[in-house]
Amino acid sequence: MYLPSSYPWTENETLGEHLERRGVSRRAFLKYCGELAVLLGVSQALTPQIAEALQKVRRPSVIWLQLQECTGCVESVLRTSDPTIGDLILDLISLDYQHTLMAGAGEAVERAKQAAMKANKGQYILVVTGSVPLEADGMYLTIGGRRGREVLEEAAAGAAAVMAVGACAHFGSVQAGRPNPTGAVGVANIVRDKPVVTIAGCPPIADVVTATIVHYLTFNRFPELDGEGRPLFAYGMRIHDRCSRRAHFDAGQYVQAFDDEAARRSWCLYQMGCKGPATFSPCPVIQWNGHTSWPIGAGHPCLGCTERNFWDTMTPFYGRLPDVGGFGVERNADLIGLSLALGATAGVAAHAIATGIHRARTGQTPQKPAVDLPVVNPDQPDQSEEDPHD
Amino acid sequence: MTKVVVDPITRIEGHLRIEVEADGGRIKNAWASSTQFRGIEIILEGRDPRDAWAFTQRICGVCTTVHALASCRAVEDALGIEVPPAGGLIRTLVHGMQTVQDHVIHFYHLHALDWVDVVSALKADPGATANLAASLSPWPNNSKTYFAEVQQRLQGFVDSGQLGIFTNGYWGHPAYKLPPEANLMAVAHYLEALDWQRDVIRLHTIFAGKNPHPNFLVGGMASAINLDGTGTINAASLIEVRDMITRARRFVEQVYWPDLLAVASFYKDWAKIGGGVPNYLSVGEYPDNGQWRDAKSMYLPAGVIFGNDLSKVVPYDQKKVTEYINASWYDYKEGDKVALHPSVGETIPHYTGPEPPWTYLQGQEKYTWMKAPRYDDKPMEVGPLARMLVAYASGHADTKEVVGEALGKLGVGPDALFSTLGRTAARGAETLLLARRLETWYDALVARIKAGDTATFSQKRWSPDTWPASAEGYGFLGAARGALGHWVKIQDGKIAHYQCVVPSTWNCSPRDVHGANGPYEAALMDNHPLVDPERPLEILRTIHSFDPCMACGVHVLDAQGREVTRVRVNG
Numbered sequence: 001m002y003l004p005s006s007y008p009w010t011e012n013e014t015l016g017e018h019l020e021r022r023g024v025s026r027r028a029f030l031k032y033c034g035e036l037a038v039l040l041g042v043s044q045a046l047t048p049q050i051a052e053a054l055q056k057v058r059r060p061s062v063i064w065l066q067l068q069e070c071t072g073c074v075e076s077v078l079r080t081s082d083p084t085i086g087d088l089i090l091d092l093i094s095l096d097y098q099h100t101l102m103a104g105a106g107e108a109v110e111r112a113k114q115a116a117m118k119a120n121k122g123q124y125i126l127v128v129t130g131s132v133p134l135e136a137d138g139m140y141l142t143i144g145g146r147r148g149r150e151v152l153e154e155a156a157a158g159a160a161a162v163m164a165v166g167a168c169a170h171f172g173s174v175q176a177g178r179p180n181p182t183g184a185v186g187v188a189n190i191v192r193d194k195p196v197v198t199i200a201g202c203p204p205i206a207d208v209v210t211a212t213i214v215h216y217l218t219f220n221r222f223p224e225l226d227g228e229g230r231p232l233f234a235y236g237m238r239i240h241d242r243c244s245r246r247a248h249f250d251a252g253q254y255v256q257a258f259d260d261e262a263a264r265r266s267w268c269l270y271q272m273g274c275k276g277p278a279t280f281s282p283c284p285v286i287q288w289n290g291h292t293s294w295p296i297g298a299g300h301p302c303l304g305c306t307e308r309n310f311w312d313t314m315t316p317f318y319g320r321l322p323d324v325g326g327f328g329v330e331r332n333a334d335l336i337g338l339s340l341a342l343g344a345t346a347g348v349a350a351h352a353i354a355t356g357i358h359r360a361r362t363g364q365t366p367q368k369p370a371v372d373l374p375v376v377n378p379d380q381p382d383q384s385e386e387d388p389h390d
Numbered sequence: 391m392t393k394v395v396v397d398p399i400t401r402i403e404g405h406l407r408i409e410v411e412a413d414g415g416r417i418k419n420a421w422a423s424s425t426q427f428r429g430i431e432i433i434l435e436g437r438d439p440r441d442a443w444a445f446t447q448r449i450c451g452v453c454t455t456v457h458a459l460a461s462c463r464a465v466e467d468a469l470g471i472e473v474p475p476a477g478g479l480i481r482t483l484v485h486g487m488q489t490v491q492d493h494v495i496h497f498y499h500l501h502a503l504d505w506v507d508v509v510s511a512l513k514a515d516p517g518a519t520a521n522l523a524a525s526l527s528p529w530p531n532n533s534k535t536y537f538a539e540v541q542q543r544l545q546g547f548v549d550s551g552q553l554g555i556f557t558n559g560y561w562g563h564p565a566y567k568l569p570p571e572a573n574l575m576a577v578a579h580y581l582e583a584l585d586w587q588r589d590v591i592r593l594h595t596i597f598a599g600k601n602p603h604p605n606f607l608v609g610g611m612a613s614a615i616n617l618d619g620t621g622t623i624n625a626a627s628l629i630e631v632r633d634m635i636t637r638a639r640r641f642v643e644q645v646y647w648p649d650l651l652a653v654a655s656f657y658k659d660w661a662k663i664g665g666g667v668p669n670y671l672s673v674g675e676y677p678d679n680g681q682w683r684d685a686k687s688m689y690l691p692a693g694v695i696f697g698n699d700l701s702k703v704v705p706y707d708q709k710k711v712t713e714y715i716n717a718s719w720y721d722y723k724e725g726d727k728v729a730l731h732p733s734v735g736e737t738i739p740h741y742t743g744p745e746p747p748w749t750y751l752q753g754q755e756k757y758t759w760m761k762a763p764r765y766d767d768k769p770m771e772v773g774p775l776a777r778m779l780v781a782y783a784s785g786h787a788d789t790k791e792v793v794g795e796a797l798g799k800l801g802v803g804p805d806a807l808f809s810t811l812g813r814t815a816a817r818g819a820e821t822l823l824l825a826r827r828l829e830t831w832y833d834a835l836v837a838r839i840k841a842g843d844t845a846t847f848s849q850k851r852w853s854p855d856t857w858p859a860s861a862e863g864y865g866f867l868g869a870a871r872g873a874l875g876h877w878v879k880i881q882d883g884k885i886a887h888y889q890c891v892v893p894s895t896w897n898c899s900p901r902d903v904h905g906a907n908g909p910y911e912a913a914l915m916d917n918h919p920l921v922d923p924e925r926p927l928e929i930l931r932t933i934h935s936f937d938p939c940m941a942c943g944v945h946v947l948d949a950q951g952r953e954v955t956r957v958r959v960n961g
Contacts, residue, residue: 059552068426070941071403072451072602078495079588079601086584090543094552099400103503103559105930106396112557133427139741140427140759143405144397145748174430174448181429181739203451203602244621258607259847264616288600292592292630295599297621300612303444303605311445316438 059091060217061120063113063155064098067130067148068141068175068184073166073203074100074129080206081290088210092217096124110144117158125216126159128152128187131172135183149190156191161222164188164229165209167202167305174202177311188229197222198229202305205286208234228308230280239276239302242284245269258299269296273318275304391418393750394923397425399933401500403452404940406898408910408929409752412920417929420907420914422898423751423758424940427719427739434888439465439880440608440852446876446890447603450942454602455488455594456869457876457890457942463682464876465608468863469851477610477846478680479835480597483631484604485867486676486828487593490638492870493774493821494646496937498576498583501814504931505653506568506576509561512545514574522571526648531582540578560927565919567656576653579645590638596627610847615839628836635828642825650818651799654811661802663919664810664932666912667769668698670776671896673706673875675868676827678834689827690789690820690868693780694765698808700783708864708875711891714762717755717900719743727903729764732877732889733862737761762899762908763891771909772872772896773936775816779807788826792819810913813935854883869893871939892942910936 034047066074078085089095096116102109116124132149133140141148156162164187167173172184188196199209212231215223223231240246248254248268255262255269270277279302287294296302304314397407405426411419434445442465447458459481466473473481516538523532547553560566568576591601597613598604605612616622674685674692681687693703712729715722721738722728730736742756751757763770770776781789782804796815797804806812838844851857857880865876872893879887899908907915913932920928 059550061552066405068428070448070451072448072454075451075454075602078499078584079591081588084585084588086581089554090547093554095554096552096557098555099398100403101499101555102400103508103556105400106398106926108558108560108925109398109400116557136739136741139743139746140429140739141405142407142425142746142748145395145407146746150746174433174445175428177433177445179432181432182427184428202448205600257847257849257852258612259610259614259845259849263612263614264619264622266614266619266621283600289592289595290588292595293599294595295605298595298597298599298605298613299622300599300605300607311433315441317441317444318438 059094061096061116061124062093062127062213063096063116063124063159064127065130065152065155066099067128067143067152067168068133068182069130069166069168069173071100071129073168073209074098076203076206077165077209078206079289080210082207083210083214088213093125093213096120106144113155117155121158123160124158125213126155126162127165128162128169129165131168131175131184131186132190133175133182133184135181140182152187152190156194159194161216162187162191162194162196163199163209163212164196165199166204167200167310170198170200170228171308174311176309195222196229197225197231200228200230200235200306201281202303202310204306205234205282205288207286208282226280230306234282234286235280235306237280237282237285239279239281239284239296243268243276243296244284245296263299266299269299269301271320272301273316273320274301275307275310275314275317275321276302277321278314279304279307281306392923393752394920394926394929395750396926396929397423399930399938401503401930401934402938402940403450403942404938406933406938406940407751408914408933409750410914410920410929411752412923415919415921417914417918417920419752420911421752421757422760422900422908422910424760424898425758426940427759428941429739431737431888431890434885436884438883439468439878439885442878442885442888443606443608446888447606449890449892450939451602453488453492453870453939453942455485455604455606456867456874458604458606459485460865460867460869460874460876460890461878462606462608462865463867464863464865464878465880466863467683467865468861468878468880469608469857471609471851472848473610473680473682474843474845474848475680476615476835476838476844477848478677478682479831479838480611480613480680480846481606481682482676482678482680482831483828483835484594484597486824486831487590487634487638489870490642490821490825490828491587491591493817494583494642495587496817496870497646497650497814498580500937501934502576502580502653503559504927504934505566505657506573506580507561507563507566508544508556508559508573508577509548510566510568510570511574511577512541512548512570514541514570516541516574519571519574519578522652523575526652527644529644529648531578537574537578540581541574544577560925563925563927564921565927565931568653572652572656576649579649582645583641586637586641590634590641593631593634596631597623607847609849609852610845613846615844615846617839628839632832635832638828639825642821647818647822650815651796654796654800654815657811658800658802658806660811660931661800661806661809663917664813664913664935665698665808666914666916667771667907667909668696668808669765669768669770670695670779671706671765671770671772671873672777672780673866673868673873675777676824676831678830680834688868690777690781690823691784691786693784694770695776695779695783696768698805700779700804703780703783708866710766711875712764712767713891713895714764714902716762716903718758718761719756720761729767729903732875732891733864733879733887735877735889758898758900760895760898760900760908762902763896764902767904769899769902769906769908769912770873770896772893773813773817774820774870774872775807775813776872777868778816778819782807788823789819792822810932810935817937857883860886871937871942872896892939894936894939894942897936898938898940910938 097113138147176184399406443458443461520534594601674688676689
């Protein structure tokens with residue numbers, strides 16, 4: 001599925017040309033420039049100069065909302081290396097609203113947001129980190145004295161497309177863990193009339209976020225997505241398929257305890273609870289922080305953080321997945337979700353299949369996790385002696 | 391009396407609303423309100439205590455690592471787990487670099503625009519800027535060409551008419567005092583710090599797989615040391631770490647510290663503004679030998695100061711920590727008047743504020759999701775200033791030297807530390823101390839490896855079979871933003887009760903039953919100007935000097951101990 005089909009600007013088109021093509025009159029444009037002069041606190045006599053500059057502008061407006069979250073996703077994007085965060089915000093996009101970096105505060109930034117949404121209506125990219133709490137009538141999150149949900153709905157209404165960045169915007173992440181006291185849900189639960197691209201992970205790798213934005217700017221559309229809304233270029237393969245320790249899995253060479261002899265030889269972490277076999281993520285390929293290393297590379301099992309409800313389905317984190325194998329690298333997340341479920345008990349499988357199909361068909365998400373992936377308790381004696389792979 | 395609302399406060403972590411009443415250009419009354427609640431402690435109940443670090447780590451992604459480490463310590467305390475020295479030293483290095491990186495990001499990206507006028511930088515002469523920079527520091531980028539290029543880039547950005555994150559900043563506000571050249575220098579270093587922070591934090595990636603949210607482990611660290619291994623901690627990764635430490639120290643010594651002192655010299659009036667609560671608490675931090683139980687090994691000492699009295703440091707005792715909820719959107723079973731110790735604390739969220747959209751919260755009895763922590767029934771400021779004051783007053787030699795250098799260069803006495811400027815300067819002083827100390831910890835780790843002592847993890851009490859039926863633990867941490875505590879109860883191998891008392895809860899605390907304000911509020915009411923209510927730049931200066939982290943501050947626990955049902959197979 002390719003989303004969305006309409007991009008505001010064609011290649012090499014200036015804002016002036018673009019507006020002309022869209023039928024915006026010179027007069028209306030100058031009026032906007034006059035309003036902008038007021039907004040910027042400069043003389044309205046500068047309107048012609050502003051108009052001239054603006055007509056040359058080619059950076060698309062990005063509005064970034066931070067809802068119920070920890071700001072880890074913003075920190076992750078600060079670590080992006082290609083492009084760097086400096087290049088991104090100065091040269092590639094116009095980051096018109098972003099809490100962590102904006103100079104102004106309060107009324108001033110809320111005005112800036114309203115102005116950007118109005119000026120770029122139907123054209124801006126809305127980036128959302130964080131979830132929306134629905135319990136207690138939405139009062140677990142207010143911004144500028146308004147409910148988080150309203151703030152999201154308002155910004156989504158005029159957006160060309162919506163990027164849900166990070167596990168909170170994906171499905172609610174840790175605050176949606178059982179019993180989900182605040183009723184936290186992901187962006188796609190609220191925004192139902194727009195394409196929502198999900199950059200999964202807690203947090204996602206910075207370069208996946210920026211690469212998705214750059215993809216949009218370069219090819220005038222978002223990349224192809226899986227049933228969770230995740231770009232296939234990043235989430236098309238399991239960690240297990242590309243793991244640098246995979247050969248040890250195939251050879252039956254497992255770490256049995258942290259820091260044992262096997263750990264010191266970088267053997268497979270499957271027995272230590274690694275969720276790589278059930279996790280679609282580019283960690284082993286793109287790696288972290290400028291290709292420095294990645295979680296399994298540094299000796300810790302994968303937590304499965306790019307998967308929906310991983311705080312419930314992938315825990316205990318040090319418990320091992322009961323059954324790995326039976327599917328090849330050509331499968332994607334939608335198919336493998338079914339395979340994993342089929343390996344479990346019948347009741348669990350039936351529900352997971354139903355959930356998976358529902359999700360794939362409608363793009364909607366259940367509000368609360370219905371079942372767990374059957375993670376084996378690490379401390380129960382291992383009663384199955386069979387080889388964990390095929 | 392003018393009522394002023396600033397919501398959202400930007401350039402912080404999370405969601406914060408400040409309301410003040412001002413008269414004649416001075417702030418008379420203040421209310422700090424945290425406007426987000428997530429409920430992570432409730433979610434922890436019934437889970438494997440070895441997983442808790444990952445859940446609590448997600449309390450905050452700016453202070454990523456600190457909750458994970460405090461959680462590991464709490465569980466290790468409860469279960470009697472000792473971390474091997476090499477594993478402990480890796481933790482000290484990871485935490486140390488976290489604080490250094492976090493403080494630099496705070497100064498340049500979250501705080502600098504309160505003092506630096508970006509638009510004024512366009513008027514600077516690049517040659518004069520280079521001369522200014524060279525007079526402050528030997529940093530090699532301080533050339534005319536370099537500053538001219540930055541200025542050109544900034545000019546192009548402004549000319550585009552799309553000001554992005556700089557839209558509606560308070561440019562030209564009379565409270566900005568720096569000459570154009572100092573502004574240009576600071577803008578250049580703002581951009582440079584963006585690149586620097588991305589580089590040095592890779593120490594986390596080598597030892598713990600990624601950043602933000604590196605991986606920790608109860609009982610040690612998961613990264614194994616094997617000098618002859620591929621993909622383990624070996625000479626190749628160690629030398630990378632060593633180089634990052636060198637680059638971290640060089641940037642702090644040659645860019646951050648000189649910039650901070652230069653900027654501060656133009657704002658000395660802010661050494662008399664924004665002091666507020668006169669009590670300071672430090673739990674101590676950075677075990678030089680990696681052993682967090684060993685109070686003597688802490689590089690920065692623990693202690694409590696009351697009433698701005700630097701002649702007396704009282705020992706810290708976690709039993710004296712309590713929390714009120716009389717002004718917070720929670721209920722206690724015993725009513726609103728009591729204060730509870732975290733080990734028996736409760737949090738029952740109960741929103742009683744007005745229907746949105748809010749006009750004012752002031753006048754409401756309850757106005758925030760923050761509780762009100764107290765020590766010995768007194769509000770406390772925590773953070774770099776508290777740690778530096780406790781260390782200074784305890785006679786800590788390195789601290790006395792660095793803080794003394796700052797006071798000397800600015801020509802002010804120690805009383806100047808009790809202020810907005812003092813808070814910001816203390817953060818820089820701490821960064822300098824830690825950036826230098828990283829080398830000591832690195833050398834200690836290498837010495838361990840040389841001696842063949844390479845264990846990073848203790849397996850002894852990994853299995854719940856070895857745990858008592860019930861256990862209780864306390865984990866403290868001197869986090870970047872201040873004193874952090876985690877309290878855990880474990881019952882039959884599961885978490886029965888979890889509670890965090892967090893730096894920003896101390897600092898953003900609302901009024902208590904005695905009417906005493908928390909540090910943000912008190913600082914805003916301490917000789918505090920507000921020239922233009924439409925452009926509340928001065929409020930941002932003082933609030934940012936605390937480096938607020940709201941997601942950290944808001945938490946919850948529930949004494950019910952809900953059991954989480956799991957589907958299990960093969961077991």
